[in-house]
Amino acid sequence: MDIAIIGAGASGMMAAIAAARRGANVMLFEKQARAGKKLLATGNGRCNLTNLNMSPRCYHGSGYSHVKSALEAFGVEDTLSFFQSMGLLTISEENGRVYPASDRANSVLDVLRLELDRLGIAVIADHAVEKARFKKGKFLLDVRNEDNVTVVKADKLIVCCGGSAAPKLGGTTDGYAILESFGHAKTKIYPSLVRLTTDPEYPRAMKGIRLDAEISIMAGNKVLAASAGEIQFTENGVSGPAAFEVSRAASTMKNADSVQLDLLRSVEDSVLLGVLHERRKNMLNLTLGDVFTGIFHSRVGKMLVRYAGLSNEDPCSTLNDSKIKKLISCAHAFILPLRGTASLTEAQVTAGGIDCALFDETMQSMLCPGLYAAGEVLDVDGDCGGYNLQWAWSSGYIAGTSAAQEG
Ligand SMILES: Cc1cc2nc3c(=O)[nH]c(=O)nc-3n(C[C@H](O)[C@H](O)[C@H](O)COP(=O)(O)OP(=O)(O)OC[C@H]3O[C@@H](n4cnc5c(N)ncnc54)[C@H](O)[C@@H]3O)c2cc1C
Numbered sequence: 001m002d003i004a005i006i007g008a009g010a011s012g013m014m015a016a017i018a019a020a021r022r023g024a025n026v027m028l029f030e031k032q033a034r035a036g037k038k039l040l041a042t043g044n045g046r047c048n049l050t051n052l053n054m055s056p057r058c059y060h061g062s063g064y065s066h067v068k069s070a071l072e073a074f075g076v077e078d079t080l081s082f083f084q085s086m087g088l089l090t091i092s093e094e095n096g097r098v099y100p101a102s103d104r105a106n107s108v109l110d111v112l113r114l115e116l117d118r119l120g121i122a123v124i125a126d127h128a129v130e131k132a133r134f135k136k137g138k139f140l141l142d143v144r145n146e147d148n149v150t151v152v153k154a155d156k157l158i159v160c161c162g163g164s165a166a167p168k169l170g171g172t173t174d175g176y177a178i179l180e181s182f183g184h185a186k187t188k189i190y191p192s193l194v195r196l197t198t199d200p201e202y203p204r205a206m207k208g209i210r211l212d213a214e215i216s217i218m219a220g221n222k223v224l225a226a227s228a229g230e231i232q233f234t235e236n237g238v239s240g241p242a243a244f245e246v247s248r249a250a251s252t253m254k255n256a257d258s259v260q261l262d263l264l265r266s267v268e269d270s271v272l273l274g275v276l277h278e279r280r281k282n283m284l285n286l287t288l289g290d291v292f293t294g295i296f297h298s299r300v301g302k303m304l305v306r307y308a309g310l311s312n313e314d315p316c317s318t319l320n321d322s323k324i325k326k327l328i329s330c331a332h333a334f335i336l337p338l339r340g341t342a343s344l345t346e347a348q349v350t351a352g353g354i355d356c357a358l359f360d361e362t363m364q365s366m367l368c369p370g371l372y373a374a375g376e377v378l379d380v381d382g383d384c385g386g387y388n389l390q391w392a393w394s395s396g397y398i399a400g401t402s403a404a405q406e407g
Contacts, residue, residue: 001023001024001025001155001156001404001406002024002025002027002153002154002155002156003019003024003025003026003027003154003155003156003157003158003400003403003404004027004029004129004139004141004152004154004156004157004158005019005026005027005028005029005157005158005160005400006029006129006132006141006157006158006159006160006161006174006175006178007029007030007031007159007160007161007162007170007175007375007377008028008029008030008035008036008123008125008160009035009036009038009039009160009162009170009375009392010036010038010039010375010389010392010393010396011160011162011374011375011376011392011393011395011396011399012028012030012035012158012160012374012375012396013028013035013036013112013116013396014112014374014392014393014396014397014400015158015160015372015374015396015397015399015400015403016028016116016119016121016400017112017115017116017119017121017400018396018397018398018399018400018401018404019158019400019401019403019404020119020120020121020404021119022400022401022404022405023404024156024403024404026119026121027124027152027154028116028121028122028123028124029124029127029128029129029141029143030123030124030125030126030127031126031127031128031129031170031172031174032125032126032170033125033126034123034125035109035112035113035116035123035125036109036112036113037169037170038162038166038169038170038171039105039108039109040105040106040109041105041166041169042105042389043097043099043105043386045104045105046099046100046103046104046105047099047100047104047105047107047108047389048097048098048099048385048386048389049079049083049090049098049099049100049108049386049389049390049393050076050079050080050098050386050387050389050390050393051076051095051096051097051098051385051386051387051390052076052092052096052098053095053096054071054075054076054387054390056068056071058382058383058385058387059380059381059382059383059387059391060248060351060380060381060382061187061351061352061353061356061378061379061380061381062187062355062356062357062379062380063356063359063378063379063380065361066356066359066361066363066378066380066395067380067391067394069361070361070363070391070394070395070398071390071394073394073397073398074393074394074397074398075394076098076390078397079390079393079394080098082393082397083108083111086111086112086114086115087111087114088100088107088108088111089101089102095385096385096386097385097386098386124143126145126146127143127144127145128143128144128145128174129141129142129143129144129174129178130142130143130144130149130174131178131181132157132159132178132181132182133181134182134368134370134371138153138154138155139153139154139155139156139157139370139371140152140153141153141154141157155370156370156371156372156403157370157371157372158363158372158373158374158399158400158403159175159178159179159371159372159373159374159377160175160373160374160375160377160396160399161174161175161178161377162175162375162376162377163175163189163349163350163353163376163377163381164176164189164344164350165191165192165344165347165348165349165350165376166344166345166346166347166348167344167345168345171344171350175354175373175377176353176354176377179354179365179371179373179377180354182365182367182368182371183358183367183368184354184355184358184365184367184373185354185355185358186352186353186354186355186379187352187353187354187355187379188352189344189350189351189352189353190248190251190252190344190350190351190352191247191251191341191342191343191344191346191347191349191350191351192247192248192251192252192347192348192349192350192351192381193244193245193247193248193347193348193349193384193388194244194247194251194341194342194343194346194347194348195234195237195238195239195243195244195247195341195342195346196217196237196238196239196243196246196247196250196259196338196340196341197236197237197338197339197340197341197342198236198237198238198259198336198337198338198339199336199337199339200235200236200237202303202306202307202334202336203233203234203235203236203237203238203336204235204236205299205302205303206233206297206299206300206303207233207234207235208232208233209232209233209297209299209300210230210231210232210240211230211231211263211296211297211300212228212229212230212231212265212266213228213229213231213242213261213262213263213265214226214227214228214242214261214262214265215227215228215231215238215242215243215245215246215259215260215261215262216246216259216260216261217246217249217250217253217256217258217259217338218256218257218258218259218260218335218338219253219255219256219257220255220257223260224249224253224255224256225245225246225248225249225250226246227242227243227245227246228242228265229241229242229245230242231243231261236339237259237336237339237342238259238261238336241384244348244384245383245384247341247347248351248381250338250340250341251340251341251351252351256338257337257338258335258336258337258338259335259336259338260333260334260335260336261333261334261335261336262331262332262333262334263296263300263304263331263332263334264328264331264332267295269328272295272328272331273324273328275294275295276291276319276324276327276328277324279291279316279319280316280317280319280324283316284315284316284317285315286315286316287312287313287314287315287316288305288310288311288312288313288314288315288316288318288319289301289302289305289312289313290316291305291316291319291327292304292305292327296331304327304330304331304334305327307330307334308323308326308327308330309326310323310326310327348384348388349376349381349382349388350376350381351381352379352381353376353377353378353379353380353381354373354377354378354379355379356378356379356380359372359373359378361398362398362399362402363395363398363399363402364399364402364403370403372399372402372403373395373399374392374395374396374398374399374400375391375392375395375396376388376391376392378395380395
């Protein structure tokens with residue numbers, strides 16, 4: 001059985017190993033110079049390879065039943081045993097995120113490469129598959145290396161080209177085009193796990209500052225998505241892990257119109273009220289520009305005073321009870337008009353992709369038997385925290401195992 005796999009990313013390497021372990025002869029094509037370039041950049045170079053708090057509810061798109069069955073067939077425990085059996089030691093953090101114990105994404109790629117070598121699978125790098133078709137019982141692939149295009153034959157084909165996020169790391173639309181040429185439909189695609197863009201007036205003044213906040217994507221007064229943790233102000237919006245977690249809603253939901261930040265989620269109002277009353281009473285020479293000293297970064301404090309419609313030059317003695325109340329409520333509900341998100345170029349993941357409806361639970365196409373797909377090329381995207389790689393491992397494993405079976 002000759003199996004051609006397009007794309008030596010997370011799902012493609014997994015599919016190759018799973019198929020070769022079942023005796024298939026695997027050809028693994030990669031258009032970049034090396035396998036797993038994106039993998040090296042994951043988790044800020046640490047590779048958050050899965051999450052112990054796993055559930056199909058952490059995924060979005062048309063593939064809910066595929067995710068559910070994939071996690072049942074090859075879930076977190078299987079993934080950890082798979083990597084452990086190849087010598088990868090892992091650690092998990094409080095939030096369930098799993099990383100290599102070396103803290104280096106390289107270790108994950110290295111054990112995959114060793115296993116590919118052990119199984120005799122050569123990664124055919126610098127070879128881009130431009131087209132694929134099915135003729136007389138075989139898949140025919142047009143494979144380009146520099147100026148040469150050769151036609152390669154295979155009994156089965158697994159498309160693992162990934163999505164179009166992060167083009168510098170291999171993101172491409174190739175996989176969509178190949179699967180569309182077999183009659184599969186593509187849903188609309190959006191950036192996900194990406195920074196939010198807002199009206200720049202207030203964020204610009206606080207560029208680079210990180211703080212702990214609760215962050216919500218709003219449609220009027222309705223909360224569409226919420227998270228809490230570290231955020232970072234940018235030139236024109238908000239970034240950081242908590243912002244990434246709500247970015248899917250900002251990008252995909254048309255009615256999303258603002259970002260609301262609670263900058264005081266871990267401070268009791270009564271404590272803050274006490275501090276502000278004290279300042280008004282005892283620090284008569286102080287201006288409002290310093291009223292939040294010791295509570296917020298000075299630029300955040302000044303921005304909040306401005307946002308509340310007050311002047312940073314006014315003396316603290318001008319603070320009456322209603323102004324104090326206003327300052328506190330602005331810190332709890334600092335609202336920025338939402339413009340959207342940064343583009344797919346900066347995104348970690350593509351929301352949307354090839355519609356899963358016409359793939360069965362073994363990841364095989366219902367339109368063309370022998371054709372399989374796995375990973376981000378499909379309309380499945382996960383939350384932040386190791387879920388996207390878990391989908392790549394699970395779907396890649398199932399596609400590789402199923403494709404290697406005769407018939
Ligand atoms: C900066 C960054 C950080 C991330 N961090 C995490 C994280 O910590 N945890 C997590 O779970 N997820 C993370 N993700 C998301 C995760 O990396 C992806 O969801 C996952 O890699 C998808 O796997 P894949 O195999 O489907 O696609 P990819 O890993 O993108 O692999 C696809 C491969 O196919 C190749 N290819 C494409 N077209 C062709 C063609 N025509 N011919 C030959 N080869 C082709 C590409 O060059 C690429 O190597 C991160 C993403 C980014 C960008």
